[in-house]
Amino acid sequence: MSATSRIDAATPERSAPAGVPRLDVDPFSTEFFEDPHRIHDVLREAGPAVWLEKWGVYGVARYAEVHAVLNDPLTFCSSRGVGLSDFAKEKPWRPQSIILEADPPAHTRTRAVLAQVLSPTAMKQVREHFTAMAAAKVDELLARGRFDAVADLAEAYPLSVFPDAMGLKQEGRENLLPYASLVFNAFGPPNQLRQEAIERSAPHQAYVAAQCQRENLAPGGFGACIHARADAGDITAEEAPLLVRSLLSAGLDTTVNGIGAAMYCLARFPDQLARLRSDPTLARNAFEEAIRFESPVQTFFRTTTREVELAGHRIGEGEKVLMFLGAANRDPRRWENPDRYDITRRTSGHVGFGSGIHMCVGQLLARLEGEVMLAAIARKVASIEISGPVKRRYNNTLRGLESLPITISPA
Amino acid sequence: MPSITFVHPDGRAQRIDASDGESAMQAATRHDVGGILAECGGNAMCATCHVYVDEGWLARLPAMGDDEDALLDGAAAERRANSRLSCQIKLAADLDGLVLNLPDRQL
Numbered sequence: 321m322s323a324t325s326r327i328d329a330a331t332p333e334r335s336a337p338a339g340v341p342r343l344d345v346d347p348f349s350t351e352f353f354e355d356p357h358r359i360h361d362v363l364r365e366a367g368p369a370v371w372l373e374k375w376g377v378y379g380v381a382r383y384a385e386v387h388a389v390l391n392d393p394l395t396f397c398s399s400r401g402v403g404l405s406d407f408a409k410e411k412p413w414r415p416q417s418i419i420l421e422a423d424p425p426a427h428t429r430t431r432a433v434l435a436q437v438l439s440p441t442a443m444k445q446v447r448e449h450f451t452a453m454a455a456a457k458v459d460e461l462l463a464r465g466r467f468d469a470v471a472d473l474a475e476a477y478p479l480s481v482f483p484d485a486m487g488l489k490q491e492g493r494e495n496l497l498p499y500a501s502l503v504f505n506a507f508g509p510p511n512q513l514r515q516e517a518i519e520r521s522a523p524h525q526a527y528v529a530a531q532c533q534r535e536n537l538a539p540g541g542f543g544a545c546i547h548a549r550a551d552a553g554d555i556t557a558e559e560a561p562l563l564v565r566s567l568l569s570a571g572l573d574t575t576v577n578g579i580g581a582a583m584y585c586l587a588r589f590p591d592q593l594a595r596l597r598s599d600p601t602l603a604r605n606a607f608e609e610a611i612r613f614e615s616p617v618q619t620f621f622r623t624t625t626r627e628v629e630l631a632g633h634r635i636g637e638g639e640k641v642l643m644f645l646g647a648a649n650r651d652p653r654r655w656e657n658p659d660r661y662d663i664t665r666r667t668s669g670h671v672g673f674g675s676g677i678h679m680c681v682g683q684l685l686a687r688l689e690g691e692v693m694l695a696a697i698a699r700k701v702a703s704i705e706i707s708g709p710v711k712r713r714y715n716n717t718l719r720g721l722e723s724l725p726i727t728i729s730p731a
Numbered sequence: 732m733p734s735i736t737f738v739h740p741d742g743r744a745q746r747i748d749a750s751d752g753e754s755a756m757q758a759a760t761r762h763d764v765g766g767i768l769a770e771c772g773g774n775a776m777c778a779t780c781h782v783y784v785d786e787g788w789l790a791r792l793p794a795m796g797d798d799e800d801a802l803l804d805g806a807a808a809e810r811r812a813n814s815r816l817s818c819q820i821k822l823a824a825d826l827d828g829l830v831l832n833l834p835d836r837q838l
Contacts, residue, residue: 432797435776435798435801436801439801439804439805440777440778440802440804440805440806440807441804441805442805443805444805604838608770666760666763668760668768668769668770668772669760669769669772670772671772673771675772676774677774679772679774679776681776683770683771683776683777684776684777687770
């Protein structure tokens with residue numbers, strides 16, 4: 321692999337400027353994955369900006385600072401990578417993304433293409449089919465009664481709609497989730513999760529690279545729509561496959577963990593399921609609140625392009641800043657009763673999809689999938705009970721479960 | 732401090748105090764004006780803070796960007812000549828008295 325460790329002997333010892341609270345927590349450790357909330361609280365209370373000694377980076381965990389960093393993309397850039405690896409110093413593990421890992425003005429052009437492919441108008445066209453597929457999935461699961469809400473629902477439903485909507489071939493789809501898992505592990509530090517994911521990545525990378533090519537994408541799908549924008553001259557023919565790759569990287573595992581988060585919430589908080597059943601129009605907000613509450617995408621980095629003042633501290637150029645989206649989404653400075661899952665909450669402003677110019681370009685697709693699935697559950701399911709051991713899945717960026725055995729009963 | 736009015740589809744008028752520099756959407760969210768969802772939080776990405784600007788005010792608003800223009804085509808309620816996204820209407824003293832009509836739905 322190309323990435324070198326930041327903690328190897330060649331790396332000089334780096335330390336925080338005076339006054340910045342220093343913490344030795346590792347946000348990419350099993351301990352953290354098992355219970356991020358306690359450590360999020362420590363991070364938030366330590367100060368508006370902290371120094372994480374383990375990886376030699378700044379961290380922000382309060383809502384105000386996370387929001388500010390997200391919304392100042394010229395100072396806190398993405399083109400040097402949104403993981404720990406600094407592309408100015410290390411070669412990216414895969415060809416750099418031309419949207420996620422780009423700054424204006426280059427980003428503006430590619431972003432416009434994906435925003436149009438995934439626009440409200442485009443969502444209207446797939447909505448009916450996505451709704452019918454969600455209803456069919458819930459019917460199928462009601463017939464089974466007991467199942468794993470991760471594999472059989474949170475993964476199975478997006479897998480039943482997203483690859484078709486993209487226009488992917490049937491063969492090889494089993495590579496999609498491992499590829500996404502790899503991408504999100506690779507934003508993390510050179511720990512075991514990242515190293516192993518990259519070591520095993522070759523077949524998944526080869527699959528994705530091939531599916532990004534025009535001849536492998538069915539007409540009418542999101543993939544073909546991206547290539548059509550190359551004909552229109554909005555992007556080059558070389559850029560189109562890279563934008564398809566962005567959707568294949570970020571369009572599936574994210575919704576899997578979003579829907580998984582919503583299921584885990586409804587299973588744990590039966591009063592909220594009852595509320596949802598009494599008013600199925602709350603489905604969309606119930607999904608949104610699950611995104612705030614669990615923050616399936618936990619973290620992203622930015623890199624400073626100049627010396628900057630952040631929360632009263634001078635930060636030099638070329639520093640990595642880690643944004644704790646999950647901590648911001650439960651910051652008591654911003655949210656009333658932040659640790660309560662409340663499907664009637666006004667969720668607008670949460671940073672579970674990010675904020676600013678890089679805010680999730682597929683957010684409408686994610687909301688559509690989440691809404692129609694929860695609406696089907698609201699109409700058809702009377703109860704959800706956890707009926708086996710809940711197991712967490714470990715990933716450097718994504719928060720979700722490996723297994724959630726549940727039993728449901730029909731309404 | 733500009734004061735603006737949201738008119739609900741049933742004709743009910745809701746007058747709220749806004750702060751200079753915030754958007755009409757932010758003011759609505761802060762005062763819990765139902766009918767403004769603002770799912771994307773003000774990033775011009777979701778078209779769920781759609782409003783119909785009251786006659787006379789349209790020309791006084793900041794010009795529409797390409798993002799907003801494209802999003803309005805996909806808004807849930809009918810797009811009209813006076814359609815805007817309230818997250819793109821930045822408020823200042825000169826917009827004191829602005830009247831925004833709410834569509835019957837945002838989704």
